[in-house]
Amino acid sequence: MFHFQGTCTYVLSEQCNSGLPYYRVEDILFSLDIFAGFLQVNGNFASTPFSLSNGTVQVYESGFSVFVSTDFGLVVSYDTNHYVQISLPYAYQNGTCGLCGNFNGIRRDDFQTRDGEVVSSDVVFANSWQASGDDEPGCGPQCGGLDCAVCSVEETALYSNTDHCGILSSSSGPFAACHEQLPPQSIVDSCVYDLCVGEGYQPILCQALTVYASQCQQSGIQLPSWRRPGFCEIPCPANSHFESEGTGCPPTCVNPNSTHNCPLPPQESCICDSGYILSGGVCVPHAECGCSFEGRYYRSGQTVILDENCGRRCSCSYGSMTCHSHGCGPLESCRVEDGERGWSYQTFDGLTYQYPGACRLTLAKVMGLSSHPHFMVTAEKVPRGQHGFARILHFEAEGIHVSIEMARNSKVKVSEWNTCLKLCSSFNIYLCVHGHNTV
Structure with a gap:
């Protein structure tokens, strides 16, 4: 440790x-x-x-x-x-x-x-x-x-008691059944350390207790309920409820019979209510399951453009995928969205290429020791809602940070607009956004 x-x-x-x-x-x-x-x-x-x-x-x-x-x-x-x-x-x-x-x-x-x-x-x-x-x-x-945490004797005593991290090692506490198999002291020490860093922030305590509870359940040891109103409660999304010993293989639209012969132990989970099933992480009525199509799952109501030449436009409706021929207009070019191809880039020297990348990429920045003012421009793609994504440009210079968000509806949001105008003016730069995902 x-x-x-x-x-x-x-x-x-x-x-x-x-x-x-x-x-x-x-x-x-x-x-x-x-x-x-x-x-x-x-x-x-x-x-x-x-x-x-x-x-x-x-x-x-x-x-x-x-x-x-x-x-x-x-x-x-x-x-x-x-x-x-x-x-x-x-x-x-x-x-x-x-x-x-x-x-x-x-x-x-x-x-x-x-x-x-x-x-x-x-x-x-x-x-x-x-x-x-x-x-x-x-x-x-x-x-x-350990020098990262300044924990006084009083704080150590407080966070080690049974109202805090000490509940993990209490012989009469809810985790006692797990002590022989998984001695809790290392988790207790980390818990106290983290609470010192976080100044007693309760979610940090809940995280430590959740980790130990999960390890116990993975070892086949089921614990009595230790969460209570106002203490580490788990809020569940719509059409689901919390179970302290939920199935490790929740039914999904892709595999509705996943609970049969499940090899994973029961564990704390948000389980879909009766009559609902997981569809891409959301509990929906069984009748609203999406489509398994060409190795991918699509939610009901989702429309996608497929093929390298954008040759098909396919829509999922209640388990049935319908595709029609599709082509780009005279002023359009094929570019598959939502990560299939990613952003298009053009270097300062004129080279154009596409790269799917990760969630955040550095576009340009000042390298090493330089007499020029520091700046850095990064780009990332962030999920918005259940099906969409937004592209965000982050511009940092001289301690100032401006974000520009381009949503699918072509609207642009700029944080700190006045700062942005002042910054771009002082650096004599322009950020040009063409279409939805070309920089």
Whole structure:
């Protein structure tokens, strides 16, 4: 157990020095971006569950987490907030590297840097695993290890009592049944540490309790209800309700019989009410299920343009996909939206290309030590509503940040308009947005 407050992208775990199938987990869950039942994979948004690489990679939701599993035994889960867990088969012993260590059963050599040196400093160790190509300005640890939290004796005593983190280790508390299998002290220590950093913010406590409860349930230990009104309650979306021992394989429109022979243990979940079923992360009446079409799932009412030449316009209506021939007009060119092709770019030297990218990309910035004023322009795609996405440009210069949002309805929103005018005037620059996604 170690604490590291870095703000860059880091390699959590990677296959090293073995002939086994290669994998790498960076920062948060394979760089998957998650929003309301949609996940972005290599620039493309898809609704869970789905598979990749001819079924060798499965992506699905269970409880409050998204899981990625491979045919060689790697399983990564992410609760879309703060907790990532990576599981590997024993064949990978002594064949991993990264922040999660080398998996050789020896703790004292886990702080092995990218260069193979075993160090005593967790900060030196973790910094060595910064992902290649991550050069965001200002990223890096602001403090080291336990020094990041200034926790007084009084605060330690307060946050360790049974009204706070101490509830985890209480022999008469709701988590006692799990103590023998999973000693709670490391979670308690982290909980106290985080509460010191967060000045007692209750959601931090709830996160720690949720992590331990989830680990217990994954180990087959069911706990008595520990949430209560006003304390770590779970609000559920429309047409669903909270269950402390919900199914690990919730029925979906893609697989309505998923609860049969479910291999996953029961866990805390928001379960669709009777008569409803999950459709792209939303509980809908059974009759309103969408369409499974050419390896993708589309919600009812969704219309998409398919094929590289935009040759088909297809609409999903209550389980039936209807497609018609489609072509671009004389003043139009084919560009598949919503991540299929992504943004179009033209370099300062006139090279034009398309790149699906991730959620946020750097378009231009001042490099290294320069006499020129610092600026940085980034672009990102953000989900809006259940089906749409907005493109946002972020412009930073001289401590000022302006965001320009381009919605699908062609409207433009600019944060701090007066600041934007002053900034663009002083730098003598123009940001031109052509159409919906060309910069």
